[in-house]
Amino acid sequence: MKTFVRKAIPEDASFSVPLILEAIGDIAYRLTGETNKQAVETALMKLFIRSDNRHSYRYTYIAEKNGTPAGILVLYYGAEAVELDLNLSSWLNEKKAVRVSLDREAHLDEWYIDTVCVHPDFRGSGIGTALLTYAEHTAAEHGDSKLSLNVETKKEAAIRLYERIGFSITEPWTIIGDSFHHMVKHL
Template sequence: MIRPAQPTDAEAVVPLIIQAMGTLANKLTNSDDVEVINEIFKHFFQQRGNQYSYENTLVFEDEGKVLGSINAYDGSKLPELRQPFLAYLAEHHQANNTNQGTETQSGEFYLDTISVNPKTQGKGIGKQLIKAGIDWAKQLGHHHIGLLVEQNNDRALKLYQNMGFAIQNEKEFMGGLYHHMVFTTNC
């Protein structure tokens, strides 16, 4: 079952967000300490009004266990959603990452992180989460749904292409090269 996330889902969802981000989590938090990274994302997941908030997250739950998550938001709101994160890092972790670039843009609903527990991958959970993200975007009136996929991640690229996403352009973000992919709705 896919449902909106709650603050109490932090223990299950935060590792999924970090898994999806890979080394970007380290770059964004300016830390290589797994506990620090986890603490930062847990703090923000449980808060409102930021890009990693529970309110911007759907979870896939089966028999009371969260097995996957998708984090998404209106791309035009990224600067205001990211601001609390950057301010917190500057205040509590002496990190000054204000020039990170942007992974999304106005005019698209951005699928930021999509992640499935490694023990349950390959069972269609990711596809269900992506479909739920597309439906969520449509409900909010968006016609373009965007995401980034690392250029060397052929498996994810193929999945997104099979689900109707097309490469719009190439994007450099925080030192990595990505395909910026877009799904356009018919409504």
């Protein structure tokens, strides 16, 4: 079975958003300002079809297995995150009339894997590896040497997986009050 990774389009929202929500969990509630799952999904759909935030289709990549969507990757350059998060904060402030600031998730000089998630029907078939390899190639094509991600400190199996493929824990990180390891792979 052939795996192909392509840039997402707005029409990929219905496939991508449930996987984004699964991957980022409770963080989605803070990013959308919503309190129930259906409202969070609706808000993420709106953010996905916009072009100016970290969960936009512009920063999402779809892995397909024999033409069927199988997984997603949300990837952007750390320096871009500043503007993306300002736009997201502005959207939230207008929506909720509450001043919201978002935690920085990456250093300015690294490509950041915000989200990677494989559809349950395709888990264990190499989709995650294909997406992570795509992220490496994207960073390298832009002449950059650092790829990063954050993983919850409790997710020991994920930490071992990332270490096996060349990521190293570089520092503690906090996102919305939760503890993460910031992991970097030097390319």
